Amino acid sequence: MRRRTTRWPVFTDSLALPVGAAVLLAIGALAAAGNGRLDSTAVLCLCALVVSIGSAAGDAGTAVPLGIVGWMAADAFAHQPYGELHPASHAAATQGIVVAAAAAAGLAVCFARRYFAASGQGTTLEGMNALAGLATSVAPRRRGWALLIALLALPGLTLVLSHLRADLSLADDLLIYLIAVVGVAVVGGLWPALATAIAASMLLNWFFTEPLHTLNIAEPDNLLALSLFIVVAVSVSSVVHLAARRAQLADRSRAESEALLQLARLVLDRDTPAAILSHLHGVWGVQLALLERCGEAWREVAASAGDPLGPEHIVTVRPDLRLIVCGDLPHGARRVVEAAAGQCAAALDRDRLRTQAAQAEGLAAGNRMRTALLAAVSHDLRTPLASLKASVSSLRQDDVAWSAHDEAELLENIEDSTDRLTEIIANLLDMSRVQSGALQPFLRPAALDEIVPLALTGLAPATVDLDIPEDLPLVLTDPGLLERALANLVSNAVRHSPADEPALVRARRSGDRVEIDVADHGPGVNPADRERIFEPFQRLGDQSPGSGIGLGLAVARGFVEAIGGTIEASETHRGGLTMTISVPAKLAAATAAAQ
Numbered sequence: 001m002r003r004r005t006t007r008w009p010v011f012t013d014s015l016a017l018p019v020g021a022a023v024l025l026a027i028g029a030l031a032a033a034g035n036g037r038l039d040s041t042a043v044l045c046l047c048a049l050v051v052s053i054g055s056a057a058g059d060a061g062t063a064v065p066l067g068i069v070g071w072m073a074a075d076a077f078a079h080q081p082y083g084e085l086h087p088a089s090h091a092a093a094t095q096g097i098v099v100a101a102a103a104a105a106g107l108a109v110c111f112a113r114r115y116f117a118a119s120g121q122g123t124t125l126e127g128m129n130a131l132a133g134l135a136t137s138v139a140p141r142r143r144g145w146a147l148l149i150a151l152l153a154l155p156g157l158t159l160v161l162s163h164l165r166a167d168l169s170l171a172d173d174l175l176i177y178l179i180a181v182v183g184v185a186v187v188g189g190l191w192p193a194l195a196t197a198i199a200a201s202m203l204l205n206w207f208f209t210e211p212l213h214t215l216n217i218a219e220p221d222n223l224l225a226l227s228l229f230i231v232v233a234v235s236v237s238s239v240v241h242l243a244a245r246r247a248q249l250a251d252r253s254r255a256e257s258e259a260l261l262q263l264a265r266l267v268l269d270r271d272t273p274a275a276i277l278s279h280l281h282g283v284w285g286v287q288l289a290l291l292e293r294c295g296e297a298w299r300e301v302a303a304s305a306g307d308p309l310g311p312e313h314i315v316t317v318r319p320d321l322r323l324i325v326c327g328d329l330p331h332g333a334r335r336v337v338e339a340a341a342g343q344c345a346a347a348l349d350r351d352r353l354r355t356q357a358a359q360a361e362g363l364a365a366g367n368r369m370r371t372a373l374l375a376a377v378s379h380d381l382r383t384p385l386a387s388l389k390a391s392v393s394s395l396r397q398d399d400v401a402w403s404a405h406d407e408a409e410l411l412e413n414i415e416d417s418t419d420r421l422t423e424i425i426a427n428l429l430d431m432s433r434v435q436s437g438a439l440q441p442f443l444r445p446a447a448l449d450e451i452v453p454l455a456l457t458g459l460a461p462a463t464v465d466l467d468i469p470e471d472l473p474l475v476l477t478d479p480g481l482l483e484r485a486l487a488n489l490v491s492n493a494v495r496h497s498p499a500d501e502p503a504l505v506r507a508r509r510s511g512d513r514v515e516i517d518v519a520d521h522g523p524g525v526n527p528a529d530r531e532r533i534f535e536p537f538q539r540l541g542d543q544s545p546g547s548g549i550g551l552g553l554a555v556a557r558g559f560v561e562a563i564g565g566t567i568e569a570s571e572t573h574r575g576g577l578t579m580t581i582s583v584p585a586k587l588a589a590a591t592a593a594a595q
Contacts, residue, residue, distance in 0.1 A: 016058030017238065020066045021231040023050050025224070028077035040078035044095055047074040048102035055106025056113070063110075064194060065234040067103035068201075069227050071096050088214075146188020150196040153180045158203050165208070170222060173208050174229045178236070185237035189244060193237030201230050256336055272351055273302035273344040280340055281305060286327030290344050293320040301348060315341045321348075384417035391417070419458075423491075441478035441563045445586040448472055448507050448514065451479050455486035456505075463494045467506040474586040475514050477563045482583065485556040485567075489518040489579045492553065496522030496577070514585045521576040530569040553579075 027046050031038045038046075051070035055063035074095045076084060086092055157180060161173050177200040185193035206213060209222045262279070277288040281304035289303040313325040315338055323341040391410045395402070402410070449468050456464055475482075486505075493503035497520040504519040525533060534557045556579075560567045565583040572578045 020054030052106040056109035146192035190241035197233035445474040493520035
């Protein structure tokens with residue numbers, strides 16, 4: 001059973017200043033009520049302790065105003081008459097030094113506490129600074145405008161209120177100055193508001209508290225009012241600053257969420273380390289490189305475009321993989337980069353798995369090819385070899401007198417078997433080139449009326465009809481590969497066409513391409529099998545001895561695709577099968593330049 005832990009209420013930063021000020025005023029009240037039982041040293045020590053604890057418990061903006069209130073309490077209630085402030089005395093200077101030292105010590109404890117808390121949570125130095133209150137939530141330009149407003153508003157208010165002193169009380173003056181401080185906080189944030197509050201308190205003390213035009217305060221209620229003014233002004237400014245900082249953090253979190261969402265979509269679309277690094281480079285303009293440890297050295301696996309400029313950040317993904325970022329990262333981008341580094345590692349692993357799977361598939365396809373080749377050799381190669389052996393052995397028999405007709409038949413059988421064996425071996429070699437990717441076509445402009453007749457070599461003229469227009473443009477092809485593909489298609493068409501209907505080879509222009517039709521008037525092929533006939537060793541039930549091993553169409557498609565063309569099967573008008581080869585045409589301007 002899971003154990004539940006009790007969490008105690010947290011003393012928030014925003015309560016440090018008002019609570020500390022209240023405790024300081026309570027110390028002053030106790031000193032005044034004790035009528036000397038707490039001497040000046042005890043009051044100073046208590047005030048310094050409260051300032052130190054409050055500064056340590058608060059944020060960076062708590063120490064200065066709390067120190068001022070603590071110094072005022074220590075000076076006003078250290079001796080009789082209580083409630084009077086004498087900042088120009090020697091004792092006030094000593095008390096100010098002690099209280100400032102206590103505030104500095106508390107501020108150092110605040111930073112140390114937050115630093116270790118940030119380190120324990122694994123946050124970056126940038127995040128620790130933001131938590132400690134060092135990072136401002138307002139742009140520098142706005143801080144400048146806020147200081148300018150303060151420089152113009154405070155003297156103006158002082159001049160106007162000085163002329164209206166008879167009509168306004170000190171409380172009215174405090175509220176008017178408080179409005180100015182809040183306005184500066186809205187525009188410039190905490191630090192301009194803090195400086196404005198201190199300056200306003202000094203102006204109030206000099207111009208509106210008795211005795212006038214001195215920093216002394218004779219009335220206890222004026223001292224209390226001025227202390228409360230400092231506390232309220234800084235507290236309101238802190239709330240405004242906290243709201244602005246939280247709004248900025250919300251915007252940053254939304255930006256991080258959008259960046260992570262884009263990263264997730266990118267991984268689904270292009271799951272490679274290079275694509276992820278290019279995406280980050282496009283978003284932030286930094287240069288990134290993914291390095292992998294190979295032995296004792298680091299090898300670059302993927303990198304984005306651009307030159308490595310700016311500071312270098314290293315993100316360790318795992319012991320053998322790290323991401324190098326060169327450039328200035330915006331605030332809050334570190335976590336997105338760390339997430340992207342993890343995605344790069346996963347994408348690298350998946351990419352390698354895909355490569356291994358492709359290699360395994362290639363090996364499996366090669367094994368299937370070798371198995372099929374062995375099966376083909378076992379029958380289709382043995383048949384012409386057996387026929388050759390029988391014919392040659394018969395001709396070499398000395399005890400048999402062969403007639404001229406018999407010898408002609410045996411020689412014809414030898415020639416047919418040799419031709420069949422040559423065709424089978426040529427298709428096997430061509431198919432091995434296609435499967436291994438060893439084809440390297442040499443594309444150049446060529447005329448079809450020069451290629452097609454070469455593909456008909458060895459065929460009787462009456463078995464093929466040609467329709468090649470003279471105005472056809474040149475085609476961009478490898479003439480040798482196109483000839484071999486046409487030869488396989490034409491031989492198949494002649495073999496399946498009836499004796500009284502020759503096969504047809506027709507060419508025509510179609511847009512920026514030239515199409516070549518090789519049509520027969522045989523039994524045709526079912527539409528469901530028209531794609532399967534291009535697979536190796538597919539004869540669709542044709543098991544006649546002279547039908548080959550089913551590689552002709554596979555070789556033809558491999559050659560046509562290698563030269564940038566396509567090949568499709570369709571039905572011939574009045575029955576049969578038509579094979580259509582489409583190759584790029586060389587346009588007229590390019591043709592003239594080539595000639």
